[in-house]
Amino acid sequence: MSAVMTPRQGVSQARAFRAVLRRDVFVTLSELPVFVAQVILQPLFLLFVFGKVLGALGYTRRGYADLLFPGLLALTAMITAIQTLAFPLMVEFGWTMEIEDRLLAPMATGLVAMEKVLFATLRAMVAAALMIPVGILVLGSIPWRWAGLPLLLAAMALGSLLGAGFGLVLGTLVAPNRINIVFSLIFTPLLFTGCVQYPWPALARLQWFQVVTAANPMTYVSELMRAALVPLVPHITPWVCLTVLGATITALLTIGVRGFYRRAID
Amino acid sequence: MSGQFAEACAVAVSGLIKRYPKSQVNAVDGISFSVMRGEVFGLLGPNGAGKTTAVGVLTTRARATAGHATVGGVDVMADPIRARNQLAVVPQRLNLDRSISIRRNLTFHAAYHGIAAGEAESRADQLLEEFGLLERADVKPDRFSGGQAQRVMIARALMHQPQVLFLDEPTTGLDPAARLFVWERLQKLREDGVTLILTTHDMDEAALLADRVGIMDHGKLLALDTPEALMRSLPGRATLELATPLRNGASGDRLVQALQELPGVERVESLQEDATDGAPAELRLRLYVSSEAAQLVAPAANLLAERGLALSGVELGRPSLEDVFIHLTGRSLR
Numbered sequence: 106m107s108a109v110m111t112p113r114q115g116v117s118q119a120r121a122f123r124a125v126l127r128r129d130v131f132v133t134l135s136e137l138p139v140f141v142a143q144v145i146l147q148p149l150f151l152l153f154v155f156g157k158v159l160g161a162l163g164y165t166r167r168g169y170a171d172l173l174f175p176g177l178l179a180l181t182a183m184i185t186a187i188q189t190l191a192f193p194l195m196v197e198f199g200w201t202m203e204i205e206d207r208l209l210a211p212m213a214t215g216l217v218a219m220e221k222v223l224f225a226t227l228r229a230m231v232a233a234a235l236m237i238p239v240g241i242l243v244l245g246s247i248p249w250r251w252a253g254l255p256l257l258l259a260a261m262a263l264g265s266l267l268g269a270g271f272g273l274v275l276g277t278l279v280a281p282n283r284i285n286i287v288f289s290l291i292f293t294p295l296l297f298t299g300c301v302q303y304p305w306p307a308l309a310r311l312q313w314f315q316v317v318t319a320a321n322p323m324t325y326v327s328e329l330m331r332a333a334l335v336p337l338v339p340h341i342t343p344w345v346c347l348t349v350l351g352a353t354i355t356a357l358l359t360i361g362v363r364g365f366y367r368r369a370i371d
Numbered sequence: 372m373s374g375q376f377a378e379a380c381a382v383a384v385s386g387l388i389k390r391y392p393k394s395q396v397n398a399v400d401g402i403s404f405s406v407m408r409g410e411v412f413g414l415l416g417p418n419g420a421g422k423t424t425a426v427g428v429l430t431t432r433a434r435a436t437a438g439h440a441t442v443g444g445v446d447v448m449a450d451p452i453r454a455r456n457q458l459a460v461v462p463q464r465l466n467l468d469r470s471i472s473i474r475r476n477l478t479f480h481a482a483y484h485g486i487a488a489g490e491a492e493s494r495a496d497q498l499l500e501e502f503g504l505l506e507r508a509d510v511k512p513d514r515f516s517g518g519q520a521q522r523v524m525i526a527r528a529l530m531h532q533p534q535v536l537f538l539d540e541p542t543t544g545l546d547p548a549a550r551l552f553v554w555e556r557l558q559k560l561r562e563d564g565v566t567l568i569l570t571t572h573d574m575d576e577a578a579l580l581a582d583r584v585g586i587m588d589h590g591k592l593l594a595l596d597t598p599e600a601l602m603r604s605l606p607g608r609a610t611l612e613l614a615t616p617l618r619n620g621a622s623g624d625r626l627v628q629a630l631q632e633l634p635g636v637e638r639v640e641s642l643q644e645d646a647t648d649g650a651p652a653e654l655r656l657r658l659y660v661s662s663e664a665a666q667l668v669a670p671a672a673n674l675l676a677e678r679g680l681a682l683s684g685v686e687l688g689r690p691s692l693e694d695v696f697i698h699l700t701g702r703s704l705r
Contacts, residue, residue, distance in 0.1 A: 117485065118452065124482035131479075132470045202466040206476075206527070208432065210483035211455045371391065371424075371433035 121212040122220055128207075129224040144185055144232040145239055148177045152243045155302065171248040172338055174240050175330030176301035178257075179264050181236050183299070183323050186229035186268025187275070187292075190221050194276025195284060198368045208369050218365040221276075222269040222358065229265035253333035256343060260333055263350045264326035270357030277364030299323030304331060306339040322353040380441070381535050381566035382406040382429065387438035389424050389590075398424040400590030401438070406568060406583075408534075411561050413581030414570040415692060421590035422570035423463065426537050429568070430460045443534040456484065459528035463539040465520045467512035473523045474499065474508040477530050484531035491530065498526040502556070518549025525556060529565075536560065538569040542576060554579065574692035586696055593699045602690045605698050609664040610657055610688030613671055615680045617652045627656065629674050635662030653683065664688070 133140055156170035197204040207217050240247040279287050298314075298321045305328055308315035318324045325346040332343045382405060389399040399421045406412040414422040427433035429440055431451035440447045443457025468476050474495055481491035499505045502522045512520060521541065528536055541557070542550040557580055560567060571577050577584050578598040585595040594601060603609075617623070627639050642655040660667055664687050672682050 120485045121483050124479065124485075127482065128468075128471070128479045131475070135471075201469060202462070202464060203468050203470075205432075205460075205462065205466045206468065206480055207483060209430065209455050209460060211452050211485070212483075213452060369432075371389075371427055 118212040118216060121210045122216050125207050125210065125212075125217065125220045126224055129220070133228065140228075141235070143188070144181065145235060147184070148181045148236055149239055149243065151180075152177055152240060156244050170244050171335055172304060172331070173302060174244070174247050175334045176299075176303075176327045177240075178233050178236055179260065179323060179326040179330050180296065180299065180301045182229045182233040182261055182264035183268035183271075183326060184292075184296070185232040186225045186265045187272040189228045190225040190269050190272025191275040191279075191287075192284065194221065194272070195279055195281045198277065199281035204369075214366055214369045215362050217369070218273060218362045222266070222273060222361075225269040225272055226262070226265040229268055230261050233261045233265070248334045250334055250336070253336070256329065256333035259347070260326055260329035263329070263347070263354065264323070266354050267322055267326060267350060267357070270354050270361055273361030274357055274364060277361060277368050295321060295323060300327040304328070304338050305341055322350065325349045379408075380405040380444075381408045381410065382412070382440070382442050382568060384425075384429070384440045385438060387425065387428060387440055388436045389421075389428055389433060390436045397436070397590050399428065399435075402585075402587070402590070402592040403438075404585055404592060404595055406535075406566060408566055409561075409564045411557075411567045411569070411580055411582045413577040413584045414568070414587055415572065415574060415577045415584050415696070416570075416587035417572055420587040422587055423539055424590075425587075426460075426539055426568070426570055430458055430537055431455055432460075456531070457534045459531065459533035459536050461521070461524045461528050461536065461538040461541060463543065465512070465517075465524070467515075467520060467523060467527070469512050472509045472511055473504060473515070476512065476523060477527050480527045481530040486531060494530060498529055502526045516549075518545050518552065521545060521549065521553060522556075525553070529560075533565075535566045535568060538567065540571055541569055542571075542573065574696070578692050584692065586692075586699060588696075588700050594695065598692060601692060601695045603663075605690050605694055609660050609662075609690060611660055611664040611667050611671065612684070612686040612688060613656045613658070613675070613682060614684030614686075615654050615656075615675055616683055617654045623654045623656070626654075626674065626678060626680070630656065630658060630671060633658075633667060633670055633674070635660050635667060637661055655684075657688075 152173070155165070156173050159165040160167070160170060194204075204217070208214060210217070237247065275287060275291070298318045300318050300321075300323070305315065305318060305324055308318060325341065328341040329343055329346040329350070331338055331340040332346070384405065385403045387399055387402050388397050390397045402421075402425060404412075414425065416422050424433060428435045429442055429447060431447050431454055435448060442454050445454040445457055447454040467473070468479065471479065477495040477498065478488070478491045481494065482488070486494070496505070499508050502525070504519070504522060504526065507515075507519075512523065515523065525538075525541075538557070542553050545553065554576070557567060557569075561580075567580075569576075569580065581598065583596060584598050584601060586593045586601070594604075596604070623641050627641050630636060630639050636658050638659040640657040640659075642657065658664075658667065658671070668685055675682055
């Protein structure tokens, strides 16, 4: 082999970006059963116990499953995106340094971060979409409105992006030996204060908790899902949700990309 | 540094300073050097000398506090993206992609650098074969030993045919066989004309592989020259060892005195060896010289001949890079 001795022109950054994205898709496809299990298991059990078992035993009112299902879509999108991005990133930066080969690719460092965001978003949207057949299977039927489809897709995309933004911030700020702390201190509260299991306006009777849930951006994803699928259940107006989500996602991505630069370049 | 000169060099560094935030001292403290195309350049120094940091700046993974650096004619600070096309890095620690086979490690690396799939596959096959990895090409990196992983990382680095290959401590932690393999590969690359920049704290490695060696300590470049010139530069560090059969009863004292008076000789040590089976007792004399030791062989042999002594052995002792480092810093390398 002989070395090329003329200065090389840059290849297109878009090409490098696509190659890095292709790598992530390749790895996901080669671990498809793991991906499906990771994505489906938690919402499947939540759906089964809260939607089916409690209903069959008469502890929940008829129609609760309809209210829960949109919330679970939000939860699936958000959690999947966080998991896809945060944990591998913590490990790659903190321990395996696997990401170095991609950081040395001829593309802007910020683009490596944005690829992670895009991939996590795509994966989370696939996961949320998978919940639809799972819901039909477990519940027999799911609340569905073709007219709500655009809003549903927007909610899926924004919920996934929100999770990716959270994932990027966590992945760049948290050391790998703190994963456990992150899990219990951030994940669990996020999961239960995001209006997955209850609609936000109904919390008027528990006002302090209503305030707490309003601070969790996932609330606005859940409410957007309800606006799309069960508009008769009282919910937060979509434009409020869209505004809050747009602002939160912008803030998270800004902080996350900055953190990414800090970790990537000394 | 003129722009034209920088472009002719594989690497040109001038006044490079790197200080990490919250640090009181510069990790790299104003170093300047240039590396010609096809040259093998070694940065030698103890751990913490600033070698890895300097390489970090050159490979766009660390931002310089001050100074300039070009790799393959591209300014690494002004245009890091294009600079990454010119260079490849073999890091000190394993950083292979553990989720994919080593063949995919190679082909995806090529894809990141814009190489078409077909070309990447054939190039990967070629490199995997050259590096003796073809049989295990579809295994994931976790199953590889340190030496094998190092081979994979070198093969990966060569996928996009970099102009300059950076190797950070390429053989640290490898067993002797694996080390030898890496050395052979690097010598082959040198023959192929790839510019190599390696950091090491192993002076044998530096002396063996590098055309020129820069000695670093505390972020500064203390000396920079060919290994031979660096070792020659040491005052009184070369040695000349003479052996002569000892006649019964003879004493070497007078001879030692005479040798001591030769120009360039700083000190003479005599080591007497007892007779062993069949062989007569031998007098060994070690001369510490400040000039070229080889030039002293003839005058020393004359002195022996004048006393009727035969010269039965001559050995030129050469100082090592370690001696150079000790001379420059007053400390041992390890």
